[in-house]
Amino acid sequence: MRTEPATVHVAVGVIENEQGDIFISCRHEHLHQGGKWEFPGGKVETSETVYDALCRELREECNIHVTAAAPLTVITHQYPDKRVLLDVWRVTAFSGEVKQREGQPWAWVPVHELDAYRFPDANEAILELIQASV
Numbered sequence: 001m002r003t004e005p006a007t008v009h010v011a012v013g014v015i016e017n018e019q020g021d022i023f024i025s026c027r028h029e030h031l032h033q034g035g036k037w038e039f040p041g042g043k044v045e046t047s048e049t050v051y052d053a054l055c056r057e058l059r060e061e062c063n064i065h066v067t068a069a070a071p072l073t074v075i076t077h078q079y080p081d082k083r084v085l086l087d088v089w090r091v092t093a094f095s096g097e098v099k100q101r102e103g104q105p106w107a108w109v110p111v112h113e114l115d116a117y118r119f120p121d122a123n124e125a126i127l128e129l130i131q132a133s134v
């Protein structure tokens, strides 16, 4: 019998600097949706809350300690090969300096320039929300 693969639950963080620019990084080529730009984040492990996963992923990937974040949206998206549930948070306070720690290309991008970057299809609604909020 063929069973549907489980949905991958992902915690995603929208990080803004004092100028209002947004931090994005480019997914490694060999990964799912490789070569596309993303907001930092990663899979929620079974033993943790989404907020814990957000904090852990942002510490691992971009070196910051999140001290406050607010839910922005939840998106489910079916890719040809994978179904994802993106739990998207706006990071409202953090300590530490944002640094990409996993060797991915990265950029701080003004909101009106985000359209120039290629994101995974699931991100369309996130980009609309960010653009609507400025």
Ligand SMILES: Nc1nc2c([nH]c(=O)n2[C@H]2C[C@H](O)[C@@H](COP(=O)(O)OP(=O)(O)OP(=O)(O)O)O2)c(=O)[nH]1
Pocket (backbone or CB within 6 Å): 008, 010, 011, 012, 031, 032, 033, 037, 038, 039, 040, 041, 042, 043, 082, 084, 086, 120, 121, 122, 123
């Ligand atoms: N982080 C992130 N993932 C996204 C975004 N948009 C989007 O479709 N995804 C998808 C791509 C992947 O299928 C999934 C994230 O999984 P991942 O494999 O990168 O997770 P991870 O960072 O925990 O990586 P790993 O250590 O398990 O390899 O979510 C986004 O903006 N940010």
Ligand SMILES: [Mg+2]
Pocket (backbone or CB within 6 Å): 040, 041, 042, 043, 061
């Ligand atoms: Mg990740």
